[in-house]
Amino acid sequence: MTAANIPPRPAQITPPQQGVAVPSYIDWAAILAGAVFALAISFVLISFGAGLGLSLTSPYEGEGVSAAWIAIAAGIWFAWVMVTAFGAGGYLAGRMRSQIGDATSDEVSARDGMHGLIVWALGAVVSLMIGASGISGLVGAGSAVLGSGAQSTTEAVTEAVSADYFADLMLRPAVNATADTDPATREEIAGIITRTVTTGNMTARDQSYLAQVIATNSTLTQQEARSRVTQIGAELDQAMTAARDAVEQARVAGIVFGFIAAATLLIGAVAALFAAMAGGHHRDAGTGFDAIAARRD
Numbered sequence: 001m002t003a004a005n006i007p008p009r010p011a012q013i014t015p016p017q018q019g020v021a022v023p024s025y026i027d028w029a030a031i032l033a034g035a036v037f038a039l040a041i042s043f044v045l046i047s048f049g050a051g052l053g054l055s056l057t058s059p060y061e062g063e064g065v066s067a068a069w070i071a072i073a074a075g076i077w078f079a080w081v082m083v084t085a086f087g088a089g090g091y092l093a094g095r096m097r098s099q100i101g102d103a104t105s106d107e108v109s110a111r112d113g114m115h116g117l118i119v120w121a122l123g124a125v126v127s128l129m130i131g132a133s134g135i136s137g138l139v140g141a142g143s144a145v146l147g148s149g150a151q152s153t154t155e156a157v158t159e160a161v162s163a164d165y166f167a168d169l170m171l172r173p174a175v176n177a178t179a180d181t182d183p184a185t186r187e188e189i190a191g192i193i194t195r196t197v198t199t200g201n202m203t204a205r206d207q208s209y210l211a212q213v214i215a216t217n218s219t220l221t222q223q224e225a226r227s228r229v230t231q232i233g234a235e236l237d238q239a240m241t242a243a244r245d246a247v248e249q250a251r252v253a254g255i256v257f258g259f260i261a262a263a264t265l266l267i268g269a270v271a272a273l274f275a276a277m278a279g280g281h282h283r284d285a286g287t288g289f290d291a292i293a294a295r296r297d
Helices: 028-055 067-096 105-130 134-150 153-160 163-171 183-199 204-216 222-285 289-296
Strands: none
Touching: 028 067, 028 105, 067 105, 067 222, 105 222, 163 183, 163 204, 163 222, 183 204, 183 222, 204 222
C-alpha cells in the first residue's frame, strides 16, 4: 500500500464543542485489536512456512534443497509475512480508530498512521515476550545462532573435538592384548590432546612423550609410535580446522540474520503505517469491503 493508492479523504472537519472534554487521540482498543490480529496472522503464516520448509529438506545426502536456498527462501518468506501481518493489523487499527474531529485532514491521516506504527511496535514487543508467535520464533532462532556464534572459538572447538576419542586412536589397534592400558595413562593422553586443542598445536615435547607412552603400552617400536603420533596429530588438526570453520559459519550466519531481522521488521513498520492510513481513509469514506475488492479487480 503506497501513498498513491490511498483514496482522497473528505476535507470536512468538525471542531470540538465548547466545554466538552476531548478524548485521547490514541485508541488503545483499536491498537490491541490490530496487534492481536497481526500476531495471529504471523503465527499462521510462519507455521505454514516452517512446514513447507521442512518438506523441502531431507536427511539423506543429495536430496532436498540446499541450506543456502532454504535461507534465501526463509528471508523472502519472513519479509512477506511482516508485510502481510502488520499490514493487516495496521489496516484494522486505522479502520476501527475513533476519529476526533479537531484536526485537519492531513493530521487525521497522520494519527491513523501512528496507530499503525503502535500496532507494529506492540506486536513486536509482545511476540518477544510470550515466545509463542511466529515473530518470536524468528528472533529466538536468530538468538540461538548469535549465541553459538558469540561463544569463544576455543570452547567450541574443545566441545567439538573429543579428546577421549583421539586418546583411543593413539592406543589402537596395537594395544598389548596381554594387559589393559592403565586408565590414568589414557586420561593423561586425553589431557595432552585437550591442551593441544586449547593452544592450537602440539609441542615437540608432548609429541615425544606421547610416542614414549604409546611404545610402552603397545607392541609398537619407538619409531612406529612416533609415526602414530604424527598421523593422529594430523587428523586432530583437521578436526580442529573443521570445528573452527563451523564456528565461523555460525558467526557469519548470526550477522546475516541480524541484518535480515532488522530489515524485515522495518518493512513491517512501513506496511503498518500505510495500511493504517488506508484504513482510516476507508473509514471516513465509508468504503465497504465489497468496494475494495471491486477496486482491485
